[in-house]
Amino acid sequence: MEKVAIVGCGSYMDRGYGCPGEWRCLKAAALGEGQITEPSQVTAFVRCECPGRTLVPNVGMAMKLSEIKPDMIYLSTCLANAKPGCPYTEAKDMAKILEDKTGIKVVLGTHDYH
Numbered sequence: 001m002e003k004v005a006i007v008g009c010g011s012y013m014d015r016g017y018g019c020p021g022e023w024r025c026l027k028a029a030a031l032g033e034g035q036i037t038e039p040s041q042v043t044a045f046v047r048c049e050c051p052g053r054t055l056v057p058n059v060g061m062a063m064k065l066s067e068i069k070p071d072m073i074y075l076s077t078c079l080a081n082a083k084p085g086c087p088y089t090e091a092k093d094m095a096k097i098l099e100d101k102t103g104i105k106v107v108l109g110t111h112d113y114h
C-alpha cells in the first residue's frame, strides 16, 4: 500500500465551505479513486498557508515528525484546480519546488468528486 502526503490550500480550507479538512481527499486515498490510483495510507496532511513559503519546510517537518517518507505527495484538488487560482504560485510550479526539495514525486490533484 502506498504512503501518501496531501497538501491542501489553507486559504480555501479557512474560507470555503467545502473543505473542513476534508473527506473527499481522504475518501479518494482510502478507495484509490481520482488521481490516487490505489488505496493508500495518508501519512501527512499539510496545509499550505499564504503566501506559501512555509510549505516546503512544513512538509519536511511532517515527514520528520512522523518518521515516514511518503511515496507520493498530492496537491489537493482544491489547490491544484482552483479557479481563480492561487495568487502566489501556479500549482505546477509549487509541485516542482516540492519535488526538487523532497525528491518525492508530486501529483496535481487528488479526487474528481463534485
Ligand code: SF4
Binding pocket: 008, 009, 010, 011, 012, 048, 049, 050, 051, 052, 079, 086, 087, 088, 089
Ligand atoms: S499560497 Fe496559494 S495554495 Fe497556498 S494557501 Fe495561499 S492561496 Fe492557497
